[in-house]
Amino acid sequence: QIPEKQWAQVVEKKGGPPIYKEIPVPKPGPDEVLLKIKYSGVCHTDLHAMKGDWPLPVKMPLVGGHEGAGIVVAKGELASGVEIGDHAGIKWLNGSCLACEYCKTADEPLCATPQLSGYTVDGTFQQYAIGKAAHVTILPKDLPLDGIAPILCAGLTVYKGLKESNARPGQTIAIVGAGGGLGAMAQQYAKAMGLRVVAIDGGDEKRDVCEKLGSEAYIDFTKSKDLVSDVKAATPDGLGAHAVILLAVAEKPFQQAVEYARPRGTIVAIGMPANAFVKAPVFETVVKMITIKGSYVGNRQDAAEAVDFYARGLIKAPFKTVPLEELPRVFELMDQGKIAGRYVLKMPE
Ligand code: 8ID
Ligand code: ZN
Ligand code: ZN
Secondary structure: OOOOEEEEEEEOOOOOOEEEEEEEOOOOOOOEEEEEEEEEEOOHHHHHHHHOOOOOOOOOOEOOOOOEEEEEEEEOOOOOOOOOOOEEEEOOEEEOOOOOHHHHOOOHHHOOOOEEEOOOEOOOOEOEEEEEOOOOEEEOOOOOHHHHHHHHOHHHHHHHHHHHOOOOOOOEEEEEOOOOHHHHHHHHHHHHOOOEEEEEEOOHHHHHHHHHOOOOEEEEOOOOOOHHHHHHHOOOOOOOEEEEEEOOOOOHHHHHHHHHEEEEEEEEEOOOOOOOOOOOOHHHHHHOOOEEEEOOOOOHHHHHHHHHHHHOOOOOOOEEEEEHHHHHHHHHHHHOOOOOOEEEEEOOO
8 A cells, every 4th residue: 555645755945954754755647656665775975966066957845865775556547568577677777768879779878868866856765656657676575674775876876987998807996985885896896807806995994894895995085195115015016007997086086196196007987076177287197198088877787787796696895774864964974075985865664
């Protein structure tokens, strides 16, 4: 039985805070499904959305969240490929036009008219959330919905970013922001792909997490006197990383990475600090033949593959579970850079 009202975290004005209150349960349109969300991860993107950090208009009032795992409880008459009772996930790309060049070539995150969960449409910080049937990720029923929630953005995004880095098994990848939500996942996917990991983050709690996740070296950016030479020294031949994955919510690493990437190295920008620029010295970029690129979530197949890595037991990133009510506290910790791994919100029953 689907109720009329439900609990949600609603951001009513730019800057927040989120208000825990009762709102109506939405009704799915013809091409949509309604999920009873069980768990939702909290991504730093949700904090950027509340703050209005990006040059992309955000819906207000807003129910954030885009790592929602739950059960399909209703569907529109055109919603195919997904059945009531299925376990499914709502990710950042809630929907796309399915007709443009990008959608037709499986580059749907680049669609010019997307619906973005917890940004341009309401997301998963509520008990019942809507997703386009074509874009929800079907989840195997034997997997725990709390553990799998962070795969829907963090896991998917770093998995895609690692593919975009072109790093090969045996090569070294530097992960910047390695102790955060995306970073913890990145270490696990990198390891599963046979890469060697140099983790960069700040503080001893992040060090513990990175060591447990199998990084070969941890470099503390708050303590290192020469980050560039420390990263290079941590690679087996001292030449630097074959690829760098930038996940930090700070501008400096985006300007520094070219210095510790090895010749022919690839730098993948994924983190999106407000008002930041990727800046690199032209001389070094040229003579080292460096590639600098962005990577933005992943397509539907990437999502299925990212889930499959999890299903095979290869991904064990740390997370803490708290009730939906505690979102404001999670945002505070996140703002202070104090979260090692991910927080996952449990919806009220
Ligand atoms: O598709 C995409 N490109 C995409 C998808 C999902 C998320 C992009 N993102 C973006 C988010 O919007 C955010 O900007 O990736 C960024 C990281 O998201 P997150 O992992 O959810 O954030 P977090 O858990 O707060 O982790 C950030 C980590 O960066 C570290 C912090 O200590 C934290 O562990 N960090 C910072 I802040 N400054 C650093 C520095 N200078 C740093 N680590 C190393 N060097
Ligand atoms: Zn996200
Ligand atoms: Zn499109």
